Amino acid sequence: MTSLLRIDHVSKAYGSTQALDDVSIDIRPNEFFALLGPSGCGKTTLLRSIAGFEDPDAGSITVTDASGGQTDLLVLPPNRRPVNLMFQSYALFPHMNVRRNVAYGLEREGLSKDEIAARVDEVLATVGLADRAKARPAQLSGGQRQRVALARAIVKRPRLLLLDEPLSALDRKVRAEMQLELKRLQHEVGITFVVVTHDQEEAMSMADRIAVMHHGRVQQIDDPVTLYSRPANVFVADFIGSGTLIPGIAEGAGLSALGRVLPCHAPAPVAGPAVVMLRPESTHLTSIDDASRLLDGTVVETHFYGGSTITSVRVSGLQPPVVVRTAGAPRHSVGEQVGISWAPADAVLLAADDGTLAADPGAAV
Numbered sequence: 049m050t051s052l053l054r055i056d057h058v059s060k061a062y063g064s065t066q067a068l069d070d071v072s073i074d075i076r077p078n079e080f081f082a083l084l085g086p087s088g089c090g091k092t093t094l095l096r097s098i099a100g101f102e103d104p105d106a107g108s109i110t111v112t113d114a115s116g117g118q119t120d121l122l123v124l125p126p127n128r129r130p131v132n133l134m135f136q137s138y139a140l141f142p143h144m145n146v147r148r149n150v151a152y153g154l155e156r157e158g159l160s161k162d163e164i165a166a167r168v169d170e171v172l173a174t175v176g177l178a179d180r181a182k183a184r185p186a187q188l189s190g191g192q193r194q195r196v197a198l199a200r201a202i203v204k205r206p207r208l209l210l211l212d213e214p215l216s217a218l219d220r221k222v223r224a225e226m227q228l229e230l231k232r233l234q235h236e237v238g239i240t241f242v243v244v245t246h247d248q249e250e251a252m253s254m255a256d257r258i259a260v261m262h263h264g265r266v267q268q269i270d271d272p273v274t275l276y277s278r279p280a281n282v283f284v285a286d287f288i289g290s291g292t293l294i295p296g297i298a299e300g301a302g303l304s305a306l307g308r309v310l311p312c313h314a315p316a317p318v319a320g321p322a323v324v325m326l327r328p329e330s331t332h333l334t335s336i337d338d339a340s341r342l343l344d345g346t347v348v349e350t351h352f353y354g355g356s357t358i359t360s361v362r363v364s365g366l367q368p369p370v371v372v373r374t375a376g377a378p379r380h381s382v383g384e385q386v387g388i389s390w391a392p393a394d395a396v397l398l399a400a401d402d403g404t405l406a407a408d409p410g411a412a413v
């Protein structure tokens with residue numbers, strides 16, 4: 049498939065900080081693409097490089113234009129690039145009403161009054177703010193202000209819209225609504241979206257594909273399901289979703305750990321120090337004498353989440369407890385001895401990653 053935006057071996061350092069380290073990503077037309085990673089991993093630097101507010105030290109960024117030709121973005125000033133960046137901390141003009149805020153960018157482009165009015169009306173309807181057009185930013189809720197910022201970015205009809213943490217200012221509930229909204233909007237306006245977030249659930253729920261970044265490097269680019277079920281390394285396994293990581297030594301098609309060989313699946317050949325990743329919903333509890341059990345443990349905690357239960361099981365020799373998700377109410381009590389099992393295909397074997405687990409407990413903020 050031809051890409052719309054090609055980021056090719058891009059690097060950028062600030063003094064001794066390598067903000068981007070040999071980043072290559074192809075973004076497809078009409079894709080909802082997410083850049084995901086912990087604070088400081090280079091997400092904003094990459095967006096700013098695409099938009100033209102940052103000059104990479106090396107690499108190229110090109111866009112495929114309508115005729116199929118390649119345009120080198122790095123030689124163009126920001127205002128000549130077919131992209132629009134919605135900043136991490138967007139600012140609306142407080143003295144202008146919603147309509148003027150949205151129209152501002154078009155007025156500066158010198159479009160006719162009629163065309164501006166038509167386009168602003170259309171965009172305000174799309175983001176559901178037609179009836180708030182005369183309000184000032186101070187009279188809006190956080191979610192509505194975010195919508196104005198979005199409307200302002202969309203109204204210019206860029207081929208590519210770059211959104212830096214577009215929902216970070218919102219509380220949890222509004223945020224969940226806006227995630228769906230953003231997805232619908234992207235579908236409706238037919239613009240390619242690149243959205244930055246450090247929230248893995250947000251990325252998973254919205255994006256067609258996700259690039260996971262860490263220390264300026266791309267760790268994996270895949271669709272959400274593949275990232276979750278087939279992480280490329282321990283960092284991704286730990287950062288995406290929840291689960292249990294058991295360290296040991298790769299041995300044939302298994303992991304030698306806790307005095308036995310645990311059955312698992314190795315997407316890529318692994319030798320030496322390794323980790324097996326178990327997802328909570330693919331890990332099962334059995335009775336303590338069940339012949340199919342792979343580990344024995346003691347229930348230390350149960351949490352009922354309405355539809356499902358998370359049970360934490362302490363296994364001798366293993367630091368964090370094994371987490372198991374089951375449908376319905378808790379079926380085991382704290383202190384109970386249980387067996388643990390899984391299908392080998394659901395347990396992913398990964399090469400151990402020197403220190404990643406200990407060094408990086410996940411996203412800051």
Ligand SMILES: Nc1ncnc2c1ncn2[C@@H]1O[C@H](COP(=O)(O)OP(=O)(O)OP(=O)(O)O)[C@@H](O)[C@H]1O
Nearest residue numbers: 062065066067086087088089090091092093094246
């Ligand atoms: N102008 C700058 N001068 C010096 N260092 C910078 C500058 N901008 C960014 N950095 C550093 O580059 C690294 C990447 O920063 P960046 O803003 O891209 O991270 P981020 O992934 O967007 O993080 P966050 O999730 O916190 O927004 C960080 O270590 C940051 O401190």
Ligand SMILES: [Mg+2]
Nearest residue numbers: 091092093136
């Ligand atoms: Mg940032």
